[in-house]
Amino acid sequence: MIMTSHWIFDFLVDRGFSDSWAETINMLILLLIVLIVLFVFDYFLRKVIVGIFNRLSLLSKSKFDDLLVKNKVPRNIAHIIPVVVAYKAIPEIFRDFPNAEIFFSKTIEVFGIVLFLWVVRSLLNTFKDFLKSLASLRDKPIDSYIQVFMIFAWSIGLFYAFSIISGIELWKFLTALGTASAVIILVFKDTILGFVASIQVSINDMVRIGDWITFEKYGADGDVIEITLATVKVQNFDKTITTIPTYALISDSFKNWRGMDDSGGRRIKRALIIKQESIKFLTKESVEALKKIELIRNYLETRGKAINTFNSENEIDKSLLINGKNLTNVGVFRKYIDTYINAHSGINKDMTIMVRHLEPTPQGLPIEVYAFSSDKRWANYEYIMADIFDHLLAAIPYFELEGFELPSSANFKK
Incomplete structure (x- = not known):
């Protein structure tokens, strides 16, 4: 390059050009030659390196090399050598223009930093995609950690670039920057909070x-x-x-x-509200009528015998139903719900199943079903719950009970 630059300069001077014009034309010709060489060199180098990585990715069973190609790591690496060559050629091209040499040298250095950051970003994105493909890490906040590394890399790169442009040594630049740490913390408050939060999460x-x-x-x-x-x-x-x-x-x-x-199920927690004025003791006739309901027939027979034995042994006056032990329609209905829930195919029998009274409200007495559906998928869960309460709502009148609902305009017309 030195011999070429002297030859061009000498040739122009011999042809009658002034030294200043010869230096300018010499610089422009050298710059054009270097740009063409770098462009061609970068093109072929990129083709070779990318081609090698493509072949390796086809031969390898690992996904990592495929991700390297996808995130353009080989392409970015291929640019490094032409940039180094350009940096080495700058002093020779602008040997007669010291100010331009300083300017373009710093420009190439800054571009080299940016290129290095591009390579780092491509590598980090490759690691991110690779780690996300692993089953054990698929649900982890990998993006947060990659962003932290990128912020750190960009911060160092920007500091170094500012140091090159300003001509101040890096450590002095960082020392001066330390005095503005309060402002930096304020500017990057959300980033710092997010970083700490992502670690804790x-x-x-x-x-x-x-x-x-x-x-x-x-x-x-x-x-x-x-x-x-x-x-x-x-x-x-x-x-x-x-x-x-x-x-x-x-x-x-x-x-x-x-x-x-x-877990093994999705919780069902819903209540039926019963009008309290419909709650009453059951007569013998009512009990016999309810024995036609298969789910509670055995319960009524067993429980009825126990109640009759207790009342007989204690000589209870049964002329009033309130005396002694008695069955209530709401109690039998609660037992019916419990039996029905335990027999339902959509309920997980290994988890809590409970039918309970909640505190009475001005609307009535809530009877809550607390259980877990065996199918946790949203649509199926809703279907199971609707199926249960469709049946229970329709069953209420069989126990001489009434469900509560606010009166409609039709009720007022009546």
Whole structure:
């Protein structure tokens, strides 16, 4: 290159060009030659390196090399050698223009830093995609950690670039930057909070990708589809997307339904409200009529014998039903519900099954069904619950009970 630059300069001077014009034309010709050489060199080098990686990816059974190609790691690496050659050629091209040499040298250095960051970003994206393909890490917030590394890499790269442009040594630049640490903390407050939160979320296993969470403060109710350094994306059941700050997961309260998914069933907790004025003791005739209901026939016979024995032994005056022991229509109905729930095919029999009274309200007496469906899928769960309560609502009149509902306009007309 030195001999070429002297030859061109000498040739131009011999042809009568002034030294200044000869130097300018010499610089432009050298610059054009270098640009053409670098362009051709970069093109062929990129083809060779990318081709080698493509062949290796086809021969290898691992997905990692496929992801390297997908994230353009070979392509970015191929650019490094032409940049180094260009940096080495700058002093010779601009040997007669020291200011331009300094400017272009710094430009190439800064571009080299950016190129290095591109390579780092491609590698980190490759690691992210590879780790997400592993079953044990698929639900971990990998994006958060990749973003932390990228922020750290970009910060160091920007500091170094500013140091090159300003001419200040890196350590002096960082020392001066330390005085502005309060401003930096304020600017990057959300990033710092998100970083700390993502670590706590991961360590404490609070949220995983794929978890169903309910976050009332942000109107989120759906599956977590992405966890990043700053935000958590939740796809609600109406297919809308809610974005939640990552640090909100540790500063506010939310509900994670993973425990239900991991368990053997999904909870059913719903009550029927019975009008209290319809509750009464059962007469012998009423008991005999209810014995036609197969699910409680054995219960009525066994329980009836025990009650009659108790009342006889204690000489209870049964001219009034309130005396002694008696069956009530609501008690028998509660037993019917319990028997029906235990016999239902959609209920997990290994988990809690309970039929209970809740505290009476101005509307009536709530009888709550507390059980777990064996099928946790939303549509099937709703079907099982509806099937149970369809039957129970229709069964209420058989026990001479009434369900409560607010009067309609038709009731007032009557």
